[in-house]
Amino acid sequence: MTSSLPGFLFAIPFFAAVVIPVVGFTNQKFCRPIALGTLVSLSIVSVMGLSEVVSHGPLSHEFGGWAPPIGIEWVVDGLSGLLMVAISIVSLISLVHAGPLVEKELPGRVIPFYSLSLLLVAALGGMVLTGDLFNLFVFLEIGSLASYVLVGVAGGRSLHSAFCYLILGTIGASLYLLGVGYFYAETGTLNMADLAQRLPEVIDSRAVLTGLLFIVLGLAIKMGLFPLHGWLPDAYTYAPNSCTPLLASVVTKVPLYAFVRIAFWVFGMTTVSTQIPILVVLGWVGAVAAIAGAYLAIWQESFKRMLAYSSVSSMGLFMLAFSLGTETGFAGGLFYVLADTLMKATLFGVAGAAFYQCGASTVTDLVRLRQNMPWVSAALLISALSMVGIPPTAGFFGKWHLVVGALEAEKYFAVAAILVSSMLTALYFFRMFQRVWAEPLPLVEAHVLETPFPIKMSLGVLTFGLIALGLGSDLVMGLIFESAIPKGF
């Protein structure tokens, strides 16, 4: 069982993504229970996988009985196990949350919604688990196709943003594929572990340098790194509210994972910081992205667009953290990725709830949250505090480790960038608090529906998770230090 566990982690959601249209054709009501049941079992299996990795070391599975590097290898190690747990649990909560919204927003498109969401989860799992560069490209494209359609599934304005996302995403994937081609031409292998052994001999060649640049550029488009984030604000703003918690929390994190895997595991820390000093460049890009994203977020009227720019800012912070070159910085970055997954799911969940109950979509509309939605307001408050970095939430500990890592590396511009972006984040969230709690209610009373139980429950669980991750940050950081740190620090 354990040797084929990586395969199961992909097969469970993929099989369900195929089964749902078949079963849903006879009765749509079965879609939701199948999807949720699948994700519950996926979460259990991925937690099992992580605990197996922590106690017995990495698991690897060869497909078709061909030993790597000839065959395709899938690996669960500390990093991929941790990401897999985050993906499966957050996607489960997002789909629980989406239930009432799907019926309201996407009537008649329930089957495609659940099927595509599971396909997306399967592809993200495949990207996280695979140990093969070309295999990663295939899953990158499967996942991207599912997310293009999820962005545009509601029709209307979202179609155009989905089309732009598709065009830019395809350019990104093509650049990635081109980079893989350069590596293959130079080394003759696609397996990551094998590539890591063969690269030092040819590290001076221009083909490797160009290939790495293409790969980083392609993945940067996919992860929405400033200034290549063009598709992201529109896609997140106009995508249906039922899809955004899933899209915003995990879809950009997995290309980031692919970058981290290639930079730190295939190339190695010393290579990317000295021989091909790409981390220096990315550190500056990250610092600019963290500040520019937060600055742009201040001026947005639409709540979801504000959160989208906040995602751009977070992506800059991750890049900054991974480029610090210290163990604490790397681990802190990883912790902040996990925290941000929860925060973005909560915040976009709040946006969905506000839309469901009173049609609110702008920051000003959020004043209506005060009327009848204590649960949603509490979730908004706690997740916003976590975004700003107020203890005891997960965001505080994430940023704390980032600052400690930056001080250890003696990179004071990074410390300054983290602090400035946090202050700007505080600015736009406090502006929002002022609208929600300090301004008088509008005279025309909006019709406010009761919060449906699935939304209440999922927001409650996410908020609880944020505080639990904050209080248990020592435990998680211990886990990261023990099993998810690359060699070379």
Place this chain on the structure above:
Amino acid sequence: MADIVLYRPHFVAFIILFLLGIYIMVVSLNLVKKLIGMYLMQTSIILFFITLAVKKDSTIPIILSSATAVTPEAYANPLPHVLMLTAIVVGVSTLGVSLAMVIALYRQYNTLEEDQILGKMK
């Protein structure tokens, strides 16, 4: 520079096609033309991979008789072909999804020109 054109003409062809694809995507306002550019760009990468597999005086990678010993030099590298088979499938599915989106956009806005769509969205 002249060396590259003389001895590596396939790389030059690849670069021209790739840049042409990106240029068409960026410049044209018509959504279908954008997709043509996108597909051209994807196809140029397929050309790049396929030309990596070529060797001088080599044949297709099918072993005809098991009597003689297999010499790798005599066969073209099959791996890039297999990779590109997958990449073609990926490209076709991307094109399929994007054409479906173009149809949906046309039904909604009655035009395929991006500037007119943006104008109607306001």
